[in-house]
Amino acid sequence: FAIMYTKLTPIVYLTVIEYGVRLNIRYLCEPRRRRSTVQALWEDILTEFGKHDDIQIAYPTTRFYQRSAEFTSNPQGSDS
Numbered sequence: 001f002a003i004m005y006t007k008l009t010p011i012v013y014l015t016v017i018e019y020g021v022r023l024n025i026r027y028l029c030e031p032r033r034r035r036s037t038v039q040a041l042w043e044d045i046l047t048e049f050g051k052h053d054d055i056q057i058a059y060p061t062t063r064f065y066q067r068s069a070e071f072t073s074n075p076q077g078s079d080s
Helices: 031-050
Strands: 011-017 020-026
16 A cells, blocks of 8 residues: 655654653665664664663563562571
């Protein structure tokens, strides 16, 4: 399908998701250069993020806890 865009400048869309903020980047590039363009964009983005200590990359994680590891024995409080 032929899609006629009226705005051809790159744009970033922000979406709040459960573990952070998603950045969707829309831009035009030559189809055969897409992979190298994506690589260059992410290298630049991560370089800029790295310059700011207050920016952290969010990602989904799972944490497991062992009940026995959460509690430690207290020799001062024992009755023996």
